[in-house]
Amino acid sequence: MSSHTGKTRVAGVMGWPISHSRSPILHGFWLAEHKIDGAYIPLPVRPDDFAAALKGLAALGFAGANVTVPHKEAAFALVDQRDEAATKIGAVNTIVVLPDGRLEGRNTDAYGFIANLQHNAPQWRADAGPAVVLGAGGAARAVVHALLKAGAPEVRIVNRSLDKAEALARTIGGSAHSWDELPNLLTDAGLLVNTTSLGMNGYPPLEVDLAPLPSHALVSDIVYAPLVTKLLSDAKARGLATVDGIGMLLWQAQPAFEAFFGVRPTVSVALQERVLAG
Numbered sequence: 693m694s695s696h697t698g699k700t701r702v703a704g705v706m707g708w709p710i711s712h713s714r715s716p717i718l719h720g721f722w723l724a725e726h727k728i729d730g731a732y733i734p735l736p737v738r739p740d741d742f743a744a745a746l747k748g749l750a751a752l753g754f755a756g757a758n759v760t761v762p763h764k765e766a767a768f769a770l771v772d773q774r775d776e777a778a779t780k781i782g783a784v785n786t787i788v789v790l791p792d793g794r795l796e797g798r799n800t801d802a803y804g805f806i807a808n809l810q811h812n813a814p815q816w817r818a819d820a821g822p823a824v825v826l827g828a829g830g831a832a833r834a835v836v837h838a839l840l841k842a843g844a845p846e847v848r849i850v851n852r853s854l855d856k857a858e859a860l861a862r863t864i865g866g867s868a869h870s871w872d873e874l875p876n877l878l879t880d881a882g883l884l885v886n887t888t889s890l891g892m893n894g895y896p897p898l899e900v901d902l903a904p905l906p907s908h909a910l911v912s913d914i915v916y917a918p919l920v921t922k923l924l925s926d927a928k929a930r931g932l933a934t935v936d937g938i939g940m941l942l943w944q945a946q947p948a949f950e951a952f953f954g955v956r957p958t959v960s961v962a963l964q965e966r967v968l969a970g
């Protein structure tokens with residue numbers, strides 16, 4: 693157990709519910725690794741209390757906080773200023789308390805997505821071909837922004853509700869498509885990413901015929917429970933390169949930890965094992 697002092701820097705994660713969040717384990721690992729006098733705690737905040745909780749962060753002297761479901765859009769609306777990624781994505785996952793007590797909202801999910809691909813599939817290049825993104829929810833917004841910023845020549849958004857894909861394409865970029873177009877969209881793709889809930893524990897598996905994909909294509913899933921989804925095992929069976937979703941969770945936390953505690957931590961195998969152990 694760590695002990696705290698009068699100088700302990702405090703941060704946490706606000707969500708509802710919050711008991712399943714892995715962020716306290718993740719940041720706790722880094723605090724111990726770097727022997728930092730800090731604490732990172734789960735903060736259960738009901739939606740109705742979110743605005744009050746946000747004000748409380750500065751009042752309590754917090755260094756900042758992460759924000760998760762269902763507060764990411766409310767955080768975007770309520771902070772005093774936003775970084776470029778948060779502005780584009782329309783959601784905030786990291787709040788930094790500035791020295792004057794004002795709150796800056798940041799979004800590190802796009803960074804986390806790209807850093808994970810670059811780390812685990814260094815041969816992959818964003819500008820090498822079109823990317824196909826399955827889903828148009830909150831996670832898809834970060835992924836589409838990340839890919840466009842990284843230089844993808846084209847981002848094709850495929851979603852069950854076409855209107856959501858269209859709205860995403862309008863606000864962030866890319867083109868909107870329905871599922872029946874998927875086989876054609878895959879033929880020249882360099883990347884296929886799942887951002888839907890399909891494949892997650894408790895949801896049906898994601899069934900995609902990967903045959904049209906070129907052999908150099910990378911297949912990635914942001915679902916990490918289970919770690920190897922049916923999409924990824926199908927891709928591996930075809931000899932395609934794959935990247936699983938746990939790394940995005942680890943990498944999105946890196947800049948947040950640095951903002952809260954002043955040290956840029958590394959994403960190690962030991963960290964991943966600790967987070968997966970729960």
Ligand code: ATR
Nearest residue numbers: 827828829830831832851852853856887888889890
């Ligand atoms: P997140 O914040 O993780 O992105 P979300 O905003 O709830 O979560 O988005 C969930 C995504 O999974 C959406 O793209 C959703 O499609 P719709 O916009 O059509 O609802 C997709 N999704 C969830 N269940 C699905 C299912 N059974 N079939 C197809 N798509 C599904």
